[in-house]
Amino acid sequence: MDGRDYLQDRAALVDLWLDELVRPAGPEPAAGLWEAMRYSLLAPAKRIRPVLLLAVGETLGVEPERFRYAACAIECIHTYSLIHDDLPAMDNDTLRRGRPTCHVQFGEGTAILAGDGLLTLAFELLGACPFLRAHPAIGIEVVRLLARYAGPRGMVAGQWMDMYTVAPTPSVEHVLSIHRRKTAALITAAVEIGGLMAEAPSAMMEALRTYGEAVGVAFQIVDDILDLTTPPERLGKTPGKDVQASKATYPRAVGLERAWADARAFRDRAIEAIRPWDARGLLTALAYLITERQA
Numbered sequence: 001m002d003g004r005d006y007l008q009d010r011a012a013l014v015d016l017w018l019d020e021l022v023r024p025a026g027p028e029p030a031a032g033l034w035e036a037m038r039y040s041l042l043a044p045a046k047r048i049r050p051v052l053l054l055a056v057g058e059t060l061g062v063e064p065e066r067f068r069y070a071a072c073a074i075e076c077i078h079t080y081s082l083i084h085d086d087l088p089a090m091d092n093d094t095l096r097r098g099r100p101t102c103h104v105q106f107g108e109g110t111a112i113l114a115g116d117g118l119l120t121l122a123f124e125l126l127g128a129c130p131f132l133r134a135h136p137a138i139g140i141e142v143v144r145l146l147a148r149y150a151g152p153r154g155m156v157a158g159q160w161m162d163m164y165t166v167a168p169t170p171s172v173e174h175v176l177s178i179h180r181r182k183t184a185a186l187i188t189a190a191v192e193i194g195g196l197m198a199e200a201p202s203a204m205m206e207a208l209r210t211y212g213e214a215v216g217v218a219f220q221i222v223d224d225i226l227d228l229t230t231p232p233e234r235l236g237k238t239p240g241k242d243v244q245a246s247k248a249t250y251p252r253a254v255g256l257e258r259a260w261a262d263a264r265a266f267r268d269r270a271i272e273a274i275r276p277w278d279a280r281g282l283l284t285a286l287a288y289l290i291t292e293r294q295a
Contacts, residue, residue, distance in 0.1 A: 003282070003286055010051045011051055018075060022121065033117060039105060040102045041079045050067075052215075055194070056283070059277060066131050070125075073126050074122070076121055080117075087112065088108060093238055095238045141196055142196055145189055154186070159182055172253045172254060179216070179220040180216070182220065183216050183217070183223070185216070189212075191208045191212040207274050207276070210269070210274075211271075211283065214269040215267065215287050218291050221262060224251055228251060
């Protein structure tokens, strides 16, 4: 199975898990809230973060089923961040994953609560994970890592920095500081959690941390480029928003040509870090797909 086939196959598996796990258990007085949560969560998406988590586990010979709850938790947190990022108080976007954003479809108040619901449900899912319940020390570390990378030391900090950094020509160092938090943090969480749950050796955990950060930065640089170069029907969201808002993006700092070159350099750094453990080539293939994607 090549990288593209692997991504599509495992993304379809994650979609099935999400549909099974993120639904009311029975008659639900807050049915409209669940509808909004599922609307955003189950929209067509690449599922890069949970698939990376699965790829780490499978690289170490562990079947995907062990990671069902953790993979869904990662995607819940990612989707909550998108719902809140699209709100009028932040990016004020109307299109996400090829459909109207959550607040456009359901109203701003419901969208805020749908994001809150997905964030907190992520930790309920981790608490229900059979493997983590049987291995509480690993479970505690998984919860700590996910909260740290998703919170005010990671993704939330990056979102804040992104919102309040307006500069005609931002420095590369500042843009990278945003990208490491806003995007790379949750990707790093995914691969580290995969390593923890597959009981990876400590040297591999260090390599996964390097891989996750480098792939995450490459992903966001490519995202910045595609925002400038891709039509909305392919991108699945409104292009050009970062330029309109004078956001601190990588192409603004260095130009398009160098942005592509630097994205590939970060990809190569990730591949080199994981090379001793990536016998199946899954993590290498996914790193290439992330940097060569067209949407």
